[in-house]
Amino acid sequence: EDKVVQSPLSLVVHEGDTVTLNCSYEVTNFRSLLWYKQEKKAPTFLFMLTSSGIEKKSGRLSSILDKKELFSILNITATQTGDSAVYLCALDYGGSQGNLIFGKGTKLSVKP
Amino acid sequence: EPEVTQTPSHQVTQMGQEVILRCVPISNHLYFYWYRQILGQKVEFLVSFYNNEISEKSEIFDDQFSVERPDGSNFTLKIRSTKLEDSAMYFCASGMTRPYGYTFGSGTRLTVV
Numbered sequence: 001e002d003k004v005v006q007s008p009l010s011l012v013v014h015e016g017d018t019v020t021l022n023c024s025y026e027v028t029n030f031r032s033l034l035w036y037k038q039e040k041k042a043p044t045f046l047f048m049l050t051s052s053g054i055e056k057k058s059g060r061l062s063s064i065l066d067k068k069e070l071f072s073i074l075n076i077t078a079t080q081t082g083d084s085a086v087y088l089c090a091l092d093y094g095g096s097q098g099n100l101i102f103g104k105g106t107k108l109s110v111k112p
Numbered sequence: 113e114p115e116v117t118q119t120p121s122h123q124v125t126q127m128g129q130e131v132i133l134r135c136v137p138i139s140n141h142l143y144f145y146w147y148r149q150i151l152g153q154k155v156e157f158l159v160s161f162y163n164n165e166i167s168e169k170s171e172i173f174d175d176q177f178s179v180e181r182p183d184g185s186n187f188t189l190k191i192r193s194t195k196l197e198d199s200a201m202y203f204c205a206s207g208m209t210r211p212y213g214y215t216f217g218s219g220t221r222l223t224v225v
Contacts, residue, residue: 041219044216102154
């Protein structure tokens with residue numbers, strides 16, 4: 001069964017819209033939750049969240065983790081066409097060396 | 113900005129053949145990983161490597177797979193006898209320390225025919 005569930009699976013918005021991507025998980029004992037952006041090939045690192053309730057922010061992107069309700073959200077404000085990508089949520093869970101468990105991703109399409 | 117480099121970007125091989133996928137991690141990184149992503153599916157962990165040995169491996173990483181760091185800079189994934197279901201994008205990643213996010217390479221698309 002999936003330990004990391006992302007929703008929605010795909011989303012189409014227009015430039016300037018604000019979007020919220022969701023990541024829920026079943027694991028309670030994990031080291032960190034990470035968000036990646038995958039455009040054509042390699043996932044690129046966005047955020048790492050370890051503490052509940054502390055917002056991480058980078059430009060128009062922000063993310064927060066809720067360890068009580070077992071979810072994280074990624075917000076993108078004032079979306080641009082360059083934000084079009086698959087956004088991946090991953091848990092650094094178990095193991096000793098940081099292997100990640102990924103969700104299936106949310107495909108975001110931003111139309112001009 | 114430092115990059116993880118993977119070669120080749122695309123490899124086509126016949127079923128049953130051996131393939132070696134190559135990666136050059138970022139030079140001061142200590143933790144190395146291989147992941148794969150079958151088309152349309154999620155990214156899956158294969159193996160992690162630290163201190164010149166495998167530290168974790170998934171159930172996907174069976175006896176057909178092996179990893180090496182032959183010369184202190186390259187990090188390779190070998191598949192001994194490829195199957196059709198090995199067709200996927202294979203990503204190498206490296207990290208300096210945990211729990212920071214790793215840097216992924218741009219991937220090798222393996223097509224087994």
